[in-house]
Amino acid sequence: MSKSLKNDLFEQFARIGKALSSGKRLQMLEYLAQGERSVDALSRMTGLSVANTSQHLQQLRQAGLASARKDGLYVYYRLSGNGVVRLLAALHAVGEEHLAEVECLVRLYFETKDSLEPVPGRELLQRAKAGVVTVLDVRPREEYAAGHIRGAINVPLGELAKRLHEIPDDKEIVAYCRGPYCLLAFDAVAQLRRKGRKARRLEGGFPEWKSAGLPVESA
Amino acid sequence: MSKSLKNDLFEQFARIGKALSSGKRLQMLEYLAQGERSVDALSRMTGLSVANTSQHLQQLRQAGLASARKDGLYVYYRLSGNGVVRLLAALHAVGEEHLAEVECLVRLYFETKDSLEPVPGRELLQRAKAGVVTVLDVRPREEYAAGHIRGAINVPLGELAKRLHEIPDDKEIVAYCRGPYCLLAFDAVAQLRRKGRKARRLEGGFPEWKSAGLPVESA
DNA sequence: ATAGTATTCAACTTATTACTTGAATAGTTT
DNA sequence: AAACTATTCAAGTAATAAGTTGAATACTAT
Numbered sequence: 494m495s496k497s498l499k500n501d502l503f504e505q506f507a508r509i510g511k512a513l514s515s516g517k518r519l520q521m522l523e524y525l526a527q528g529e530r531s532v533d534a535l536s537r538m539t540g541l542s543v544a545n546t547s548q549h550l551q552q553l554r555q556a557g558l559a560s561a562r563k564d565g566l567y568v569y570y571r572l573s574g575n576g577v578v579r580l581l582a583a584l585h586a587v588g589e590e591h592l593a594e595v596e597c598l599v600r601l602y603f604e605t606k607d608s609l610e611p612v613p614g615r616e617l618l619q620r621a622k623a624g625v626v627t628v629l630d631v632r633p634r635e636e637y638a639a640g641h642i643r644g645a646i647n648v649p650l651g652e653l654a655k656r657l658h659e660i661p662d663d664k665e666i667v668a669y670c671r672g673p674y675c676l677l678a679f680d681a682v683a684q685l686r687r688k689g690r691k692a693r694r695l696e697g698g699f700p701e702w703k704s705a706g707l708p709v710e711s712a
Numbered sequence: 713m714s715k716s717l718k719n720d721l722f723e724q725f726a727r728i729g730k731a732l733s734s735g736k737r738l739q740m741l742e743y744l745a746q747g748e749r750s751v752d753a754l755s756r757m758t759g760l761s762v763a764n765t766s767q768h769l770q771q772l773r774q775a776g777l778a779s780a781r782k783d784g785l786y787v788y789y790r791l792s793g794n795g796v797v798r799l800l801a802a803l804h805a806v807g808e809e810h811l812a813e814v815e816c817l818v819r820l821y822f823e824t825k826d827s828l829e830p831v832p833g834r835e836l837l838q839r840a841k842a843g844v845v846t847v848l849d850v851r852p853r854e855e856y857a858a859g860h861i862r863g864a865i866n867v868p869l870g871e872l873a874k875r876l877h878e879i880p881d882d883k884e885i886v887a888y889c890r891g892p893y894c895l896l897a898f899d900a901v902a903q904l905r906r907k908g909r910k911a912r913r914l915e916g917g918f919p920e921w922k923s924a925g926l927p928v929e930s931a
Numbered sequence: 932a933t934a935g936t937a938t939t940c941a942a943c944t945t946a947t948t949a950c951t952t953g954a955a956t957a958g959t960t961t
Numbered sequence: 962a963a964a965c966t967a968t969t970c971a972a973g974t975a976a977t978a979a980g981t982t983g984a985a986t987a988c989t990a991t
Contacts, residue, residue: 498817503735503742505814506807510732515949516722519729523722532968545950547969557810566958566967576806583799588725590795591776595724734979751938764980766939785937785988 512556513584517541518549525559526578526700527632527671528639529571575704582701585673599679611696612667614707620665627661629668631681632699641699642669643708650677653684662690669695669702731775732803736760737768741791741800742895744778746869747852748790801891818898830915831886833924839884846880848887850900851918860918861888862927869896872903881909888914888921 512518521535530538536546550570553559558580560573572578588595620626621644628645630637637647648656660666666685670677678694685692695702703709731737736758743749743757755765769789772778777799779792791797807814839845840863847864849856856866867875869889879885885904889896897913904911914921922928 500735500739502814502817503738505811505817506738506803507733507735508811509803509807510729510734510738511948513729514726514733515729516719516726517949519722519725520719533966542951543968544952544970547967548950551969557806563957563968566965568968573810574806576802576809580799580802580806583795583802584725584728587776587793587795587799588728591792592724592727595721598721598724730978736979752936761981762938763940763982766937767980770939782938782987787938 509556509558509580512553512558513580515549518553519581519584521546521549521553522558522572522577522581523671525553525570525572526581527636529562529569531567531569533567535570578700578704582673582697589673611673611694613696614702614705617667617695618707620667625664627664627666628695629660629666629681630670630699631668631677632670636671636699638712640703640709640711642702643710645669650681653681657685657688660690666690666692667695668692670698672698672700728775728777728799731772731777732799734768737772738800738803740765740768740772741777741796744789744791745797745800745890745894746896747854748781748788750786750788752786754789797890797894801894804895805892830913832915833921833926836886836914837926839886844883846883846885847914848879848885848900849889849918850887850896851889855890855918857931859922859928859930861921862929864888869900872900876904876907879909885909885911886914887911889917891917891919 513522517539520539524530524535524538532543532547532550535550536543539546541549550559550561553570554561557573558577559570561568561570563569617626617628621628628642630641630645630647631650631653632641632647633649634647637645637649641647646660648659668678668681668685670681673696678698682692682694699709739758740754743754749757751762751766751769754769755762758765760768769778769780773780773789776792777796778789780787780789782788808818836845836847840847847861849860849864849866850869850872851860851866852868853866856864856868860866865879867878887897887900887904889900892915894917897917901911901913918928
């Protein structure tokens with residue numbers, strides 16, 4: 494096998510690795526995993542300057558992870574395919590499996606590990622059909638509107654305490670958010686349990702659910 | 713929710729991305745995917761200085777992608793788990809899907825497009841039953857032992873040149889490895905063709921074969 | 932012990948990358 | 962057309978990474 498050709502191939506794959514080598518870019522990818530976002534919106538979400546955000550996004554695009562669409566004054570970026578979601582999931586899995594620091598951080602926040610036990614997607618689907626669970630989307634309103642699990646109700650994390658009464662208290666609650674390492678759902682579960690509710694977290698999050706072909710709807 | 717905690721989490725995942733951001737390190741990972749290797753061996757395979765190789769390996773270890781075992785004078789590195797193989801596969805998948813350059817290089821490597829054409833599983837099964845193909849497993853010995861396609865012979869990629877005489881030269885060879893984006897079988901096909909053999913690659917790899925319910929056996 | 936080998940460490944140089952700033956481009960609104 | 966907005970470009974600085982070199986460590990064999 495030609496050495497230089499193989500080298501070139503690895504260098505190409507390394508471009509993708511480079512794109513994944515910044516925490517800010519991973520954060521952007523996580524936001525993009527929810528749906529398309531303008532540069533401006535991402536800049537506000539990440540707290541980076543607009544120019545800097547734009548540059549990061551271009552790196553993601555050059556690595557083939559994101560693509561862009563211009564509509565009027567805005568440029569909307571999105572993930573370029575489900576392969577990217579799978580890549581991010583694999584990254585999270587390795588982090589969880591092998592980086593002590595990741596586990597440490599998660600525990601620091603949630604105290605015990607078994608309280609994190611997630612509900613697999615297909616199990617949730619069955620139990621939702623049977624009407625024995627309430628599916629709770631704790632993401633911000635816009636993200637819910639852009640697409641959510643069919644039948645889920647939306648109570649953004651910040652409003653959870655105030656709007657607790659809107660959630661039926663006779664069923665188990667399954668909360669979800671942006672993905673396995675988006676911490677919104679963890680937080681929601683912790684809050685709900687503190688109020689005496691029976692709550693668990695969906696394994697993965699909305700992007701995983703969607704890319705598994707499970708039923709979604711948008712408002 | 714603590715913003716800094718979330719940030720820290722993304723920074724941890726970015727450490728893995730950093731490890732994947734160098735072509736040399738990806739090359740090392742690919743070699744390690746074939747089995748454990750000493751620093752010295754990897755240094756020779758990659759053409760890097762020993763000190764440099766050692767430093768790269770330590771980065772891989774710190775990112776949780778590789779781990780090391782000392783035996784006498786040598787330190788043997790290996791991938792730290794199957795999650796890493798999946799991560800690399802996802803990386804390859806995204807590369808092939810979204811980077812035009814990758815497709816270009818792969819074609820350049822195989823010259824014509826149809827020579828890339830993989831053999832579908834069921835076609836292989838029929839032709840294997842008819843006895844007109846040799847099924848070649850180019851994964852490391854341990855993986856073959858853990859389970860392989862029924863009737864396949866195992867010649868790990870690294871031993872292919874030496875053990876070419878063990879492979880019948882009157883039949884077409886169909887090589888397979890870990891999955892659609894594992895590069896072992898590509899490499900094997902290229903090597904075999906250079907030796908004048910008629911060789912193709914199985915579509916997918918062992919996991920896909922197995923989960924399709926096709927016949928497997930373990931040694 | 933001594934010599935020899937594999938690996939790692941530490942200091943250094945050079946190349947990349949992150950982020951900022953100010954200006955340029957492209958599209959919208961008045 | 963003029964004013965305004967979102968985005969990108971270009972140039973610069975500060976931080977980080979890659980690779981080299983020579984020495985230190987750890988183990989083996991004589």
